[in-house]
Amino acid sequence: MLSEDTIATAPAICGSAEIELAHQQMRRHRACRIETCAWKWVAYHTLVANGRIAPQRVSPRERAHRRGIEFPIAPSLTDGSLSACGTTEFTLLQRVLDGLLQDMRAPLGDGCEGERR
Structure with missing residues (x-):
């Protein structure tokens, strides 16, 4: 039985474990596009939220256009x-x-x- 002096907390998971898993998923799904792969999307947003990567300011399509590279159609x-x-x-x-x-x-x-x- 819990007394008034008892403090209950949820178990914590080391933040670096989450980040390492996100890095692994980004490597595993390197060929995937974020728009079509849920694994890569979650890993990417986890790394952005933890300050490990910064989102691009210009879309991949715009970068390809500026460089004169044909952008593949999904x-x-x-x-x-x-x-x-x-x-x-x-x-x-x-x-x-x-x-x-x-x-x-x-x-x-x-x-x-x-x-x-």
């Missing part, structure tokens, strides 16, 4: 191409939607009130 989800993380985004989405549709068609049980018709 592949469409409908072409079934692999993302930098190694997944076929369109195929994965299609499987998830098919699974949801299959779950909707499955009967809920034997005479339950919530049974679908």
Whole structure:
């Protein structure tokens, strides 16, 4: 039993562990684009929040334009191409939607009130 003199605190995680994990994720997802990779997005924002990197003031598209470099267009989800993380985004989405549709068609049980018709 806790007395009035007892102070309870949540366990702390060393801040450097979070930063090191963010650095590892940035290295692992080096080929990914922040706009399409949740892992890289979280790692990037963790490093910015901890002052380890400063966000760019100019977008990658603007930097490429200033240097006369053609900026690559992100592949469409409908072409079934692999993302930098190694997944076929369109195929994965299609499987998830098919699974949801299959779950909707499955009967809920034997005479339950919530049974679908």
